[in-house]
Amino acid sequence: MPPELSEELLTEGAGEGDWKDALGATLVREARQLHDRYPAPTGLPIAGRPPHRAKTAIRVAVALVLLSLAGVWLVDSDPTSRSLLPSSHHSKWAAQQQGPRAPVLVAEAGQPSDAGMLEEQATSVPGHAGATDPAASWSPTPALYLSSPELEAMLDLVEDRSSFPNRIGF
């Protein structure tokens, strides 16, 4: 309240005795007493809590950042190593969906087998040196990992079979 106005109202009410001015002067005086007794708190009026829209915007921004990070990771990462399985499972072609005791066919990366890439895994033989328990590494999710040399070797094998004469004509 501008001080000159309040003073004017106070003196008006005190001097003239008009009921309107007297009431106005009383209101001015009592408002001033209240303001002096309970002053406004100091500091920033809007502390801490952001409005709801800001919260939503923050959530959307975080979700976008996470999605973009996931996209970058999918594009840049090596497909052979992009797995949540342990690293010992990489570069193996395992027919694990048949069960823990099924013979597992493996082709180690960079070492294509002469026998058409397929060899029975020695680890399926209990007691073999270096053998691991297939039950421990069995997973219901089938996994197929092939490197380029392995794929080429398989394609060669298919070509050989199709070109082999299966009918003898006279």
Added chain:
Amino acid sequence: MRIDVNQVAEEYFERIHRAALVLTGNPWDADDLAQETFLVLARQHHRFAGRSQIFTWLYGILLNLERRERRRRSTRQRGLRVVSERRQEEGRSEIPAVCHLEVDEWKASLWSRVAELPDGQRQTLVLRFSEGLSYEEIAQALQCPVGTVKSRLFHGLANLRKMTHDQSTRVQWLEHHPSEAELRAAEN
């Protein structure tokens, strides 16, 4: 029109809090109301067209918020009153938990009587006698003609006078007319 919300808050928070204190009657609700006013400013400052002064616009927001809160509170108290009457019918005489948080200074002042006036008169009296606004500024804040402001001011003061007169008459009547309990005590 661009507004620096922080600067406006620093400049006018005290004024808005002062009006809120007179309107609500306690510093806690005044804090909430003043903060709510500046939250509305922070969210909707782009709606300020610059046709009025920023503080009259702020007073307008404050008064709208206070009117909404008052209606919400009266609805809740009506509900509590219904519960209280039902309990009395059932023979239970517990007093409903209607909280009167106003501070004693406010309750003893004329402003507690102003709080009983209709919205337009109450708001006009607050802006005039607590905030010291001119008729034109009050008209801007309340978005009404200056003539309406003068009329509300006159009727508000007249109603206030009637209320205080009735109250003083009642007090005088009570002073000269003892209660039934006092009469019984005198008879015994």
